[in-house]
Amino acid sequence: xxxxxxxxxxxxxxxxALSALAAGQIVTVAGRSITLAVAIPCGxxxxxxxxxxxxxxxxxxxxxxxxxxxxxxGGWVHTHNVKTNLSGVLDYSYQPAIEKLAAINDxxxxxxxxxxxxxxxxxxxxWILPTVGCVNEVSQAIRRRLLESELPEGxxxxxxxxxxxxxxxxxxxxxxTQKILADLARHPNAAGVLVVGLGCENNTMVSFRQVLxxxxxxxxxxxxxxxxxxxxxxxxxLGQELITHAAKAKRQPTPVARLRVGLKCGGSDGFSGIxxxxxxxxxxxxxxxxxxxxxxxEVPEMFGAEALFMNRCRTRQVFDDCVGMINxxxxxxxxxxxxxxxxxxxxxxxxxxxxxxxxxxGCLQKGGTSEVVAILPYAARxxxxxxxFLTGPGNDIVSCTAMAAAGAHLILFTTGRGTPLGxxxxxxxxxxxxxxxxRKAGWIDFNAGLLLEGATMPDTAAAxxxxxxDVASGRAQSKNEVNGFRExxxxxxxxxx
Numbered sequence: 264x265x266x267x268x269x270x271x272x273x274x275x276x277x278x279x280a281l282s283a284l285a286a287g288q289i290v291t292v293a294g295r296s297i298t299l300a301v302a303i304p305c306g307x308x309x310x311x312x313x314x315x316x317x318x319x320x321x322x323x324x325x326x327x328x329x330x331x332x333x334x335x336x337g338g339w340v341h342t343h344n345v346k347t348n349l350s351g352v353l354d355y356s357y358q359p360a361i362e363k364l365a366a367i368n369d370x371x372x373x374x375x376x377x378x379x380x381x382x383x384x385x386x387x388x389x390w391i392l393p394t395v396g397c398v399n400e401v402s403q404a405i406r407r408r409l410l411e412s413e414l415p416e417g418x419x420x421x422x423x424x425x426x427x428x429x430x431x432x433x434x435x436x437x438x439x440t441q442k443i444l445a446d447l448a449r450h451p452n453a454a455g456v457l458v459v460g461l462g463c464e465n466n467t468m469v470s471f472r473q474v475l476x477x478x479x480x481x482x483x484x485x486x487x488x489x490x491x492x493x494x495x496x497x498x499x500x501l502g503q504e505l506i507t508h509a510a511k512a513k514r515q516p517t518p519v520a521r522l523r524v525g526l527k528c529g530g531s532d533g534f535s536g537i538x539x540x541x542x543x544x545x546x547x548x549x550x551x552x553x554x555x556x557x558x559x560x561e562v563p564e565m566f567g568a569e570a571l572f573m574n575r576c577r578t579r580q581v582f583d584d585c586v587g588m589i590n591x592x593x594x595x596x597x598x599x600x601x602x603x604x605x606x607x608x609x610x611x612x613x614x615x616x617x618x619x620x621x622x623x624x625g626c627l628q629k630g631g632t633s634e635v636v637a638i639l640p641y642a643a644r645x646x647x648x649x650x651x652f653l654t655g656p657g658n659d660i661v662s663c664t665a666m667a668a669a670g671a672h673l674i675l676f677t678t679g680r681g682t683p684l685g686x687x688x689x690x691x692x693x694x695x696x697x698x699x700x701x702r703k704a705g706w707i708d709f710n711a712g713l714l715l716e717g718a719t720m721p722d723t724a725a726a727x728x729x730x731x732x733d734v735a736s737g738r739a740q741s742k743n744e745v746n747g748f749r750e751x752x753x754x755x756x757x758x759x760x
Contacts, residue, residue: 306533455505520554532679533615536625685743
């Protein structure tokens with residue numbers, strides 16, 4: 264095979280350009296010489312033989328759509344001549360095909376903070392959580408005042424997670440806001456949590472504390488701004504109490520089995536399903552084999568590839584939950600008269616992704632090969648070790664927030680286009696190609712493009728695991744932490760009053 268192209272699966276009738284190819288250039292694929300009919304951009308596909316109208320386009324050994332016009336051998340295969348095969352909801356049958364991962368008992372550990380509720384964190388921060396958007400700026404002012412004094416050694420920072428909700432919401436939207444905020448308040452990366460309310464919002468402090476449930480009083484403080492003559496000064500006093508409490512915590516050796524990692528992709532390109540996503544899948548297998556937990560979300564980016572993992576569901580109940588998650592999200596699209604396949608963004612398409620099936624087949628490689636142990640609804644928390652699926656949209660910050668709220672200590676975020684985005688937890692960006700890793704070094708934490716340059720998957724996955732352990736232990740920071748990029752977004756699906 265030519266070094267400038269990649270033929271991923273023997274069944275594929277397309278190959279991928281590893282660099283920009285010129286019209287008339289001759290490339291060798293699977294022992295055949297092919298003259299390119301047109302120029303092929305880097306990361307894009309070209310036909311290995313003439314493809315008549317309605318021919319299924321095969322990549323990763325699976326259909327990613329069908330030709331809507333005849334495509335010559337060496338022709339560019341993309342959105343102008345390919346259409347999705349996706350439609351509405353489907354029926355599925357459970358045919359278990361589960362391969363158990365061999366356990367790895369090598370005693371690997373990270374340095375974590377052990378909380379009074381039995382949880383383990385990888386950061387020792389103070390989190391300020393507004394119950395309603397009206398007190399976002401009050402919360403920011405409290406943070407600024409707290410940071411006027413140097414933080415004690417061992418306290419990693421003070422963060423505010425602002426949002427526009429907590430009032431004028433009904434039904435499920437209001438419930439989701441309360442659950443996500445309560446889940447974040449329980450996150451073990453927060454050594455102390457200051458909850459700031461206004462006093463007249465729907466998400467009252469009383470109702471929020473009921474959702475939050477039983478807590479360690481040393482770790483939480485609550486402030487209702489309307490009840491204070493100087494809410495900022497009162498917040499600073501409460502924040503200083505939390506900082507004093509946090510300073511007592513020390514890192515301790517902790518089995519990697521306690522680590523929970525979110526798996527995400529965004530700003531994808533034609534290499535996402537070839538380098539970074541399979542690498543994250545290999546990492547997930549290494550973590551799960553050691554008793555750890557990984558979590559996938561982005562349900563719309565499962566459409567078209569769902570059958571590949573449904574039969575990896577541990578039990579029939581997990582399979583049924585999985586079918587409900589997939590079809591439920593399709594019904595959500597249809598309820599708003601939206602088609603279920605218009606997902607690849609303009610940037611995705613520029614990078615070489617043609618259809619949602621193609622994106623999904625690449626996206627789901629982040630799940631590796633392990634069995635699926637649980638399907639979680641939106642705003643639920645992780646409870647079972649192994650590979651979990653979490654209901655949520657593809658939107659980057661909404662899905663990252665959902666994984667953090669579920670309890671992920673950090674997130675591995677693959678990208679071929681680049682993004683500076685950061686969730687409340689360390690959000691490690693993994694570049695699909697070396698050009699991006701070099702050009703946006705201020706955003707990128709790890710370069711999966713090395714896999715196109717001779718690096719092996721086992722060695723690269725081991726290196727990624729080692730880097731994750733360093734980040735979890737506080738020996739390294741993610742680029743979003745270095746840059747100070749942290750934010751949340753909460754899923755909304757209803758009326759705003």
